[in-house]
Amino acid sequence: MKEALFLRLRKRLAVKPEAIITLGDICQIYWDGEREEAIKRMPIYRVEPSDGNLIIIDIMQVIQRLRQVYPEADLDIQGAPQIIVEVQNPRKQANPLLVAIVWLVLFIGSGLAIMNFHTDVSMPQVHQRIFYLLTGQKNQHPLWLQIPYSIGIGLGMILFFNHIFKKKINEEPSPLEVELFMYQQNLDQYYIQNENKENQRTKT
Structure with missing residues (x-):
């Protein structure tokens, strides 16, 4: 009797630009022995600059890729049908002057809100x-x-x-x-x- 390949898509994943996303990155996997470790390294998607900051990978893409390599595998799919992949581009360093201005505006605004409330009541x-x-x-x-x-x-x-x-x-x-x-x-x-x-x- 063949042992089923159990897959559960994760909900969210963060990767670097131009990363290669493997099955182990996007799925929780349970299979037998060495095949489980090998299948975790299977490439599913390559991040391209044109993809933007968010990528949606559907479970059908995963199934299609698995069927190419393991056509005889008995798949047991669980969990969400899609996973959101966030591409983390290098962040620019915050401008201290801009941070100070935003902090000052929020501080004054919250103070005025409290004072106006006390005046109303x-x-x-x-x-x-x-x-x-x-x-x-x-x-x-x-x-x-x-x-x-x-x-x-x-x-x-x-x-x-x-x-x-x-x-x-x-x-x-x-x-x-x-x-x-x-x-x-x-x-x-x-x-x-x-x-x-x-x-x-x-x-x-």
Whole structure:
């Protein structure tokens, strides 16, 4: 009885320009003994400059290539029908001046957003009212309420985003990371559904 060749396409792969993509790069493989190691080195696709930054490899390309070499193999295909290959071109070094400008704009914008929110909900009057209820005295600037409140906003943002600069507080993903993950999934689905025909070719 022939042992089946089990294949499961990975979801995403990052390669360098003009790389040769092998079956082991894009698939999890289970077969018998030496043939499994040999089949992992089988070339499936060669990245060309005209491919751009993203390539979609379909499982049918893999099956076609396998049938050329192992026509008798009993294939058992599992998982997703396509894999997205990202071509990682060398990144340009960020301009420090541009980074500083973007940081300044975001800092001012977020600060204005917080201040506008506090103005809309009359936060100064709320603090004054709380101070009066607790002490029985009127104070236009109840700093012992306002200062801890301001510090609490900063600490709350750190806990919410689960980051202190580049260091994570714990292993739980932050809401921003979850949103980025969902955005990436939607983006990948868009690429798959709008697959370019020129990326359907198989490189040997």
